[in-house]
């Protein structure tokens with residue numbers, strides 16, 4: 001038996017935010033990030049609509065990008081005092097992910113972070129509050145997924161929380177919010193969405209319900225991401241839907257080792273000067289993982305189907321896989337994303353000398369690979385790597401060398 005779960009309602013299109021006026025409840029807590037939603041006037045609108053619905057409103061602002069366990073615990077404490085029956089999270093992936101984890105802690109105050117990380121092991125939520133997610137970026141699709149990524153900075157590791165219990169009740173996908181995204185964010189979140197769709201399509205948990213969502217998302221991202229990056233706002237509107245479709249696919253079909261590696265390399269070099277931004281990590285690793293997974297005959301055939309839908313040509317699956325890899329690499333070039341960690345510079349831009357020195361990378365390689373193998377996304381990857389293979393793959397991602405194993 002398999003399960004396919006999505007939010008009960010997805011309101012989409014321009015002006016979708018207004019639906020908040022119709023929500024029923026007593027108290028709503030709005031969780032948000034650093035201020036872009038306020039600058040754009042969207043936070044004020046959310047607050048006004050909820051008040052119009054007759055609710056008392058409390059704000060929890062300042063959720064940082066790559067939210068920490070500490071932020072989650074702090075927010076949950078505020079919730080316990082305010083006792084909301086709606087949690088409304090607005091912003092990029094980070095505030096929504098943090099609010100999902102706060103929600104768990106609010107409903108079950110005795111829960112530890114370790115408890116939350118037990119994959120598909122959460123108790124029943126919605127005994128105290130329902131959850132509405134409003135996304136302002138076009139990538140993580142956390143507004144429709146069963147996932148939340150929280151960083152433990154002590155360990156330098158990002159942990160995915162995964163359970164259909166945290167799939168929001170309502171998602172609002174209003175493209176006007178995505179117009180505020182800076183170009184760099186468009187590039188990174190867009191390639192995150194592409195990775196979601198590709199990984200979901202070849203995942204061992206793919207099914208008839210997830211395949212069409214993944215394929216259509218890939219077609220839309222191919223047609224719109226670079227245009228959106230170059231400030232075509234119609235394309236940007238389309239990307240807001242495309243990333244949501246990709247999210248519906250991967251929330252149910254799960255992901256693969258591109259994400260495992262991105263989770264485990266994201267924060268581990270923070271002491272070297274920067275994070276490897278999630279979407280940029282995915283963009284760099286995806287072509288390498290396609291080459292690695294294509295050694296599995298079923299995955300190879302599925303990559304061939306993706307290439308066909310993308311009209312990339314190719315006489316057989318081997319040629320199609322090569323063309324797919326080339327196309328993905330060209331997207332990185334068009335979006336100003338490097339191909340490998342050794343060229344990953346400030347702001348995620350390509351640099352002659354990246355911020356992760358070779359000796360630091362090699363010193364940490366064993367542990368990163370071991371952690372990536374343990375990541376929740378590894379289980380559904382179509383080819384299971386050994387420790388040695390994962391280390392080799394990570395080296396290819398560092399040096400941009402060919403994956404021939």
Ligand SMILES: [Fe+2]
Pocket residue numbers: 140192196259278282
């Ligand atoms: Fe992702």
